[in-house]
Structures are given as structure tokens and as C-alpha cells.
């Protein structure tokens with residue numbers, strides 16, 4: 001794919017921002033891991049970050065719902081991502097929706113230093129509203145990939161994460177016990 005490899009300009013790496021977004025179970029983490037593993041195969045220096053908020057599967061690894069995993073560094077604030085090693089060429093960030101509003105500027109700084117930044121996160125929360133810094137990241141990205149899950153109600157492509165338990169908190173970590181991916185019709189029909 002066009003955005004799988006690093007851009008070059010005048011023989012040097014050009015930085016860029018890629019966003020992978022969608023509902024829960026849509027394959028965001030799988031796609032992030034796929035791109036990062038390709039970069040590792042290409043012998044690029046890769047660093048991976050996730051918010052400390054999300055330690056559902058593992059304290060430090062980024063883990064997909066089907067148990068594919070890569071090691072990562074949990075951070076409390078997006079500014080910590082700027083402290084990465086001087087030789088870093090590719091940065092991966094998972095669960096970007098949980099980061100603070102400085103994350104887009106942090107990603108811009110990294111990309112302007114020549115780093116390829118790949119960010120994965122939920123574009124919408126359980127109520128169908130844009131989630132955290134994701135809309136700003138999508139605006140400044142060179143490439144945005146929206147992936148779909150399969151609606152558990154009807155089998156259509158799903159872009160919403162329906163919360164199946166009663167709780168209005170924006171942040172509520174969980175899996176299939178509290179969320180199911182749904183298409184537009186099944187999300188808004190609410191039955």
C-alpha cells in the first residue's frame with residue numbers, strides 16, 4: 001500500500017502521520033501491528049507507545065483482540081513520547097483516543113523531524129461522538145484509514161461501538177462484556 005513505506009525526498013526520510021481509526025473490534029490494533037512489523041522487517045528503529053490508562057491485556061504490550069502483540073512503552077502524557085531515542089525512525093501509538101489534547105502537536109513535531117508516525121484509535125465514543133484528540137489527528141494526517149468491524153446484530157460493516165451496560169462515563173475500559181460493534185442502523189435503533 002502507498003502508506004506502508006516511508007516517504008523519501010532528496011534521498012532523506014520525510015516524516016508523516018498515518019491514522020488508523022474505527023470502532024472496537026475493527027482491526028485497528030492489528031493494522032497498527034502489521035505496519036510496525038513491516039517497519040521492523042525493513043530494519044527501521046521503531047518505538048511504540050500507549051496511554052498508561054489502558055492495561056487491559058498487558059502492562060506494556062500493545063495486544064489485539066486476537067492476541068497479536070508488540071512491546072510498547074506506557075506513558076502518562078503525550079509529551080513523554082518526545083523523549084524517545086535519537087535514532088527513532090518510526091513511532092507507533094495505540095489507543096490514541098485516551099491521550100491528552102497535546103497529542104496532535106506532539107505527532108506534528110515528530111513528523112517534522114522526519115519520523116513516520118502511525119496512530120491508532122477509536123474515532124467515536126459509545127455515544128457516537130468524536131473521541132478525544134482523534135478528530136484533530138485525522139485533520140493533520142497525510143493518510144487516514146477507517147476500518148470496520150462486523151455488526152454483531154446484522155453482519156453489515158460496523159463503525160460504532162455500542163455499550164451494552166448502563167454507564168455514562170466516557171472512559172470505561174472493557175471488551176465484549178460491555179461493548180459490541182454495530183452498523184449505523186443497529187446502533188441508532190438501540191434494541
Ligand SMILES: Nc1ncnc2c1ncn2[C@@H]1O[C@H](COP(=O)(O)OP(=O)(O)O)[C@@H](O)[C@H]1O
Nearest residue numbers: 023024025026027028029030064065066149150
Ligand atoms: N464483530 C467483530 N468484527 C470484526 N472482528 C471481530 C469481531 N469480534 C471479534 N473480532 C476479532 O477482533 C479482531 C480485531 O482486533 P483488534 O485489531 O484488536 O481490533 P481493534 O483494535 O479495532 O479493537 C479481528 O481480527 C477478529 O478476530
Ligand SMILES: Cc1cn([C@H]2C[C@H](O)[C@@H](COP(=O)(O)O)O2)c(=O)[nH]c1=O
Nearest residue numbers: 023024025125126161170171172173174
Ligand atoms: C467506545 C468506548 C470504548 N472505551 C474503551 C473500551 C476499550 O477498553 C477501549 C477501546 O479498545 P479497542 O482496542 O478499540 O477495542 O476503549 C471507552 O473507554 N469509552 C468508549 O466510549
Ligand SMILES: [Zn+2]
Nearest residue numbers: 151154183186
Ligand atoms: Zn447492523
